[in-house]
Amino acid sequence: MxxxxxxxxxxxxxxxxxxxxxxxxxxxxxxxxxxxxxxxxxxxxxxxxxxxxKSPTDVKLEKRMETTVSRVIYESERTTSISTSLLISLAFFGGGPMALFYMTINRSTNVLKTPTILLNHIGGASAPATPRFKVWSDESTGRFKIILERTQFTPAVNVKIMNTISPSTDNIPLTEVEQSEVDAATYIDVGA
Structure with a gap:
């Protein structure tokens, strides 16, 4: 040998x-x-x-994928307080223009209504003319989903939880969302 x-x-x-x-x-x-x-x-x-x-916690706090369907980028079923921030990079499939967003999600303990969500475009290409982010919620249970709605183009998305008060339970699912939930969801306004 x-x-x-x-x-x-x-x-x-x-x-x-x-x-x-x-x-x-x-x-x-x-x-x-x-x-x-x-x-x-x-x-x-x-x-x-x-x-x-990389630690298992870090792995579940960040995901990247290209998608041809609408995706859940964050969801919660808990009634404890929520204070989480996301960094979201969005690009058209094939390396098109990219935009960078910062989202904060906040809700107090035992509040079942839709959380307060602030979404800011912080860099890159101009924010898409067509809104991309929606929130679906069930105010009888407190459950909610933040959805990246697929419109005309196939986006590539990279989502990272930047900060959270619940690192053991927060994660980025990027699961396919039912069209009925996309239709029932409301758009999240994008700030400057």
Whole structure:
């Protein structure tokens, strides 16, 4: 067997198993999934000072996708207080003009009405002439959804929770929304 620096360098694993050398110099096989879990179990989470893996909390607080349907970008079913802010980058499919928005969502404990939502266009291309963001709510339960409405173009959207008082429960679903909810939702005004 050659030296490590004589080995072929690969950028992807196309086989189900990876061949490794154990501490005694003997070859061992490990599945790709088990290799990933083994690395995850010994590698620290990334911090400001250390390289590492992204924490599971950070992963659920940010999502990006291209979409051909309307999507839920944030939702809540809880009656506890809500204070969350989102950073939203919106672009037309294929690298068209991009716009950057900042949204704050606030509601007090045990209030079931639609939360107070402020949406500001903070940079990039001009805000789309057609409103894109809507809010659907059920004021009998307090449940609400903030919707990115797909109109004429296929947008690419990147949403990140910037700050929240509920990091363990807040997340960015980007799930498809029923058209009846899109139709029943009201537009959120965009400020400067």
């Amino acid at each position: 050659g030296k490590l620096n004589d080995s072929t360098i690969v950028n992807s694993i196309n086989n189900e198993y990876v061949l490794l050398i154990d501490s005694n110099g003997l070859p061992v096989r490990i599945s790709k999934n088990n290799l990933a879990e083994a690395i995850r179990s010994v590698m620290n989470e990334a911090t400001e000072n250390n390289k590492g893996l």
